[in-house]
Amino acid sequence: MQSPSPRVVVLAGGVGGAKFTLGVRAALRRSGAPEATVVVNTGDDLWLSGVRLQPDVDSITYALAGQNDTVRGWGRAGDTERVNEELQAWGAGWPWFTLGDLDLGTHLARTGWLREGLTPTQVLARMAERWPLGVRLLPMTDAEVDTHVLLEDGGRLHFQEWWTRHRAELRPRAFENPGIADAVPAPGVTDAIAAADVVLLAPSNPVVSIGPILAVPGVREALHETAARVVGVSPIIGGRVVRGMADVCLTAIGVDTAAAAVARHYGARSTGGVLDAWLLAEEDAASAPDLESAGIRAIVAPLWMSDEDASAAIAEAALRA
Numbered sequence: 496m497q498s499p500s501p502r503v504v505v506l507a508g509g510v511g512g513a514k515f516t517l518g519v520r521a522a523l524r525r526s527g528a529p530e531a532t533v534v535v536n537t538g539d540d541l542w543l544s545g546v547r548l549q550p551d552v553d554s555i556t557y558a559l560a561g562q563n564d565t566v567r568g569w570g571r572a573g574d575t576e577r578v579n580e581e582l583q584a585w586g587a588g589w590p591w592f593t594l595g596d597l598d599l600g601t602h603l604a605r606t607g608w609l610r611e612g613l614t615p616t617q618v619l620a621r622m623a624e625r626w627p628l629g630v631r632l633l634p635m636t637d638a639e640v641d642t643h644v645l646l647e648d649g650g651r652l653h654f655q656e657w658w659t660r661h662r663a664e665l666r667p668r669a670f671e672n673p674g675i676a677d678a679v680p681a682p683g684v685t686d687a688i689a690a691a692d693v694v695l696l697a698p699s700n701p702v703v704s705i706g707p708i709l710a711v712p713g714v715r716e717a718l719h720e721t722a723a724r725v726v727g728v729s730p731i732i733g734g735r736v737v738r739g740m741a742d743v744c745l746t747a748i749g750v751d752t753a754a755a756a757v758a759r760h761y762g763a764r765s766t767g768g769v770l771d772a773w774l775l776a777e778e779d780a781a782s783a784p785d786l787e788s789a790g791i792r793a794i795v796a797p798l799w800m801s802d803e804d805a806s807a808a809i810a811e812a813a814l815r816a
């Protein structure tokens with residue numbers, strides 16, 4: 496019988512991961528459960544103008560702290576861009592990649608701590624001291640494993656250039672995380688998975704947000720060995736991505752933009768994949784039998800994360816699974 500106060504681990508990245516993490520925090524607080532451990536994608540990190548950026552880490556941290564810009568979907572609320580304008584005047588950085596002043600303060604603090612010898616795990620723990628986040632945040636690894644996009648024309652771009660500058664319009668043929676084969680999970684990641692009652696895959700981009708986490712050697716093994724139930728939440732509703740250009744990423748790896756197709760991409764844990772159950776939107780209920788036949792329990796629920804209460808309801812449905 497499952498504990499009424501489950502220990503929860505979330506694998507997350509991006510804006511979808513940030514919204515879902517807010518819902519998980521709210522759901523666990525309502526039930527009096529312990530704080531969740533959130534393993535954050537660091538595959539889209541980069542160096543720019545001499546500072547280390549961690550977009551997914553910052554999106555989730557700012558959201559939990561109530562500091563995120565909910566209109567743009569990224570960065571700090573109320574930020575200004577004076578330093579960015581000065582950088583552009585010097586011809587530094589990327590003219591299409593905006594660094595807000597407050598956001599740049601975060602990057603400078605992080606870079607200084609890294610230069611002093613702290614690991615990304617230690618840096619994130621120090622960042623979490625500033626605001627009461629209500630969850631424990633861990634990077635997926637302390638190694639630098641930035642995402643590169645291999646283009647059909649033979650070119651190669653950093654993921655952020657492909658995503659932000661080109662809006663994913665250049666056709667990709669593959670995604671790589673150089674060095675990831677030699678990476679190891681950040682301290683605490685596999686222990687948290689082993690001790691969990693439930694592991695939740697957020698409705699983040701399956702290819703460039705959840706994919707790099709699962710590609711860190713030892714993470715899949717930890718998911719296979721844990722006694723926890725592994726439950727994923729579909730980022731696809733009614734055959735469409737909710738946000739971003741995940742459909743382009745899925746097409747590049749030969750996966751249809753469909754909720755059931757993404758679940759089959761992750762695979763059933765009983766056959767070597769990572770899922771025990773999968774939350775489908777009501778719009779995709781017809782594909783539930785297909786998933787059941789593939790060994791993945793299908794749960795149909797409303798999946799639009801319109802606000803924190805809606806996200807909490809989704810998290811509660813995932814926990815009930």
